[in-house]
Amino acid sequence: MKDGPDIARLAALIGDPARANILTALMSGKALTASELATEAGVSPQTVSSHLRKLEEGGLTTVLKQGRHRYVSLSGDDVAQALEGLMGLAAGRGHLRVRTGPKDPELRHARVCYNHLAGERGVQMFRAMRACGHLALDGDAVTLTDTGTRFVTDLGIDLAELEKSRAPMCRECLDWSARQYHLAGTLGRAMLTRMEHLGWMSRASEGRVITLTTQGAARFDTLFMPDRASQSV
Amino acid sequence: MKDGPDIARLAALIGDPARANILTALMSGKALTASELATEAGVSPQTVSSHLRKLEEGGLTTVLKQGRHRYVSLSGDDVAQALEGLMGLAAGRGHLRVRTGPKDPELRHARVCYNHLAGERGVQMFRAMRACGHLALDGDAVTLTDTGTRFVTDLGIDLAELEKSRAPMCRECLDWSARQYHLAGTLGRAMLTRMEHLGWMSRASEGRVITLTTQGAARFDTLFMPDRASQSV
DNA sequence: TTCATAGTTCGATCATAATCGAAGCATGGA
DNA sequence: TCCATGCTTCGATTATGATCGAACTATGAA
Structure with missing residues (x-):
């Protein structure tokens, strides 16, 4: 019996330490750049790029591009x-x-x-x-x-x-x-x-x-x- | 900056499809046996045994042994x-x-x-x-x-x-x-x-x-x- | 225009953990 | 006591996904 929403996929998104650190940092409500989040998560820029893509595709974060900066924030109150x-x-x-x-x-x-x-x-x-x-x-x-x-x-x-x-x-x-x-x-x-x-x-x-x-x-x-x-x- | 509770570990527990199915089944409030949960999750008894151990260690479920049966339930309202x-x-x-x-x-x-x-x-x-x-x-x-x-x-x-x-x-x-x-x-x-x-x-x-x-x-x-x-x- | 910086993509590496066959232990019923 | 059933442990297999070096693109400043 596999009914209702798919919590496994969503929880797995949160369940990676680097991504959890990213989400936790975004709980401040600030929009942070990819570089800042790489520092927060303690991973390389290429790794954070990959993680951010997953979070965005999963609907947990939104991205605003300003020039060469990408500002990431939680996609809504409900995520928080x-x-x-x-x-x-x-x-x-x-x-x-x-x-x-x-x-x-x-x-x-x-x-x-x-x-x-x-x-x-x-x-x-x-x-x-x-x-x-x-x-x-x-x-x-x-x-x-x-x-x-x-x-x-x-x-x-x-x-x-x-x-x-x-x-x-x-x-x-x-x-x-x-x-x-x-x-x-x-x-x-x-x-x-x-x-x-x-x-x-x-x-x-x-x-x-x-x-x-x-x-x-x-x-x-x-x-x-x-x-x-x-x-x- | 890595502060506050460790949501990664907890989310990772939920983030496995088999375990998510187990937890979802337990949302009925019934205490289910390991065999029943193996069927629910669509995995073998030995696999469910391993998963149940993790869920119990993580504090998400509790187990009541009755003879050869083990009845598993969510460990509390807060989990639900x-x-x-x-x-x-x-x-x-x-x-x-x-x-x-x-x-x-x-x-x-x-x-x-x-x-x-x-x-x-x-x-x-x-x-x-x-x-x-x-x-x-x-x-x-x-x-x-x-x-x-x-x-x-x-x-x-x-x-x-x-x-x-x-x-x-x-x-x-x-x-x-x-x-x-x-x-x-x-x-x-x-x-x-x-x-x-x-x-x-x-x-x-x-x-x-x-x-x-x-x-x-x-x-x-x-x-x-x-x-x-x-x-x- | 050149150089620096922010960020992405590609591909290889490797650690992790889910999985199940085999075997064993515990319990219950005939 | 024997057999069936529920469940656990062990160990090998394998799929997955995080990771980063290398290379590239885009933007901004001098």
């Missing part, structure tokens, strides 16, 4: 979502790197997941916004409430700009480290960008770790603590 | 969840079997997903129960309401029995065919079992298709149509 799901299962089953790097705790604390905030901080933010009634849930749908609209507008987010996009504004994304949900979608992205702009947090030039400044952490905790968020609004 | 996520991505990317069998539409309509109802029917049920206020959502948490308690009790479900289990009673499970959520957890399982008992639907002896009787479909639609469910309670 499935990868996070695999990460969650891998973490839950103890499938960890042999050498857990010094960045592991930092990744768990705060990291970028396809351009939005993930890790403990991401979960904290999502939970606080729900607790304060800024976000409402209806099944799989997450919507911004009236108080939420005021909240994010006060924070400096241009909602009119977000509404121009056809992508969902709010979406739940299962966090592999916290095993809870954090906020994805265009609003999730805008929140991270805004907090970077405010100087609360910054992304490393390489990798996915997000670092909060001392002041940024304080401001973040002020805004996103459930029993304190009400007072600030 | 990640597999469904991969199925969704595979379906969305057109990674389908070369020969889409005659069972494909039936699988999309109603199928068993780790012992609970999936497919269009599963989504319909979950949606209707939320619309009628029988289920309440708070982030990732799904809870049975007072009206929901009465509803399922009237349907013949023994909630006291369900509450004895440590497993979550209600959980959302993303449906690969419908791209929406259906109800999982012990309640989701109990609902399917109950409707089978009422003769509304039955599982094929092999595979995961669920067939509704004419009368069963009528009763199902009566109970789980959002604008009609209120009248029946």
Whole structure:
């Protein structure tokens, strides 16, 4: 009995170490060049060329050519979502790197997941916004409430700009480290960008770790603590 | 940069066709013997023995020995969840079997997903129960309401029995065919079992298709149509 | 125009792992 | 006890696919 989608082919695409490293690097949401990805994966340019072709043919990545540069990115949110799901299962089953790097705790604390905030901080933010009634849930749908609209507008987010996009504004994304949900979608992205702009947090030039400044952490905790968020609004 | 969980190893486990077939068969929620899985995967007993060892070591399956029989099952809901996520991505990317069998539409309509109802029917049920206020959502948490308690009790479900289990009673499970959520957890399982008992639907002896009787479909639609469910309670 | 850089294609190499025949062990039934 | 059945282990075979050196194409800058 062989029915339903063919997960073997898709999983085999992800199951090569070099390709897994490429996909993981692309989880930052950045579009990276083939050369950068060759460095990330630790293989030669010719090898990465071959891998990228397979990923593109499999529908996991898209490529944008600009002159002699080819910018590669994940082909959509759903790829990121499935990868996070695999990460969650891998973490839950103890499938960890042999050498857990010094960045592991930092990744768990705060990291970028396809351009939005993930890790403990991401979960904290999502939970606080729900607790304060800024976000409402209806099944799989997450919507911004009236108080939420005021909240994010006060924070400096241009909602009119977000509404121009056809992508969902709010979406739940299962966090592999916290095993809870954090906020994805265009609003999730805008929140991270805004907090970077405010100087609360910054992304490393390489990798996915997000670092909060001392002041940024304080401001973040002020805004996103459930029993304190009400007072600030 | 090689950080976070090792998805390559896990994906490679799933990425072998024989093992993917095994895991897909186990999505029915039944515990199957090694011989049955050898038939499912279309390989010899010695090959399946080798594959099962890998899946068990990887934490994806558990084995229960009874005499000379070894009963294999998925090691948890989270495995089923990640597999469904991969199925969704595979379906969305057109990674389908070369020969889409005659069972494909039936699988999309109603199928068993780790012992609970999936497919269009599963989504319909979950949606209707939320619309009628029988289920309440708070982030990732799904809870049975007072009206929901009465509803399922009237349907013949023994909630006291369900509450004895440590497993979550209600959980959302993303449906690969419908791209929406259906109800999982012990309640989701109990609902399917109950409707089978009422003769509304039955599982094929092999595979995961669920067939509704004419009368069963009528009763199902009566109970789980959002604008009609209120009248029946 | 020349040179440097980004990236692809070709083909050979080689490591890996799925596969099954043969043999053996464990269990159950007559 | 003997035979049948379920399952595992061992070892050889073979197909697959990742890999990179060599060579090439395309683009950009001086």
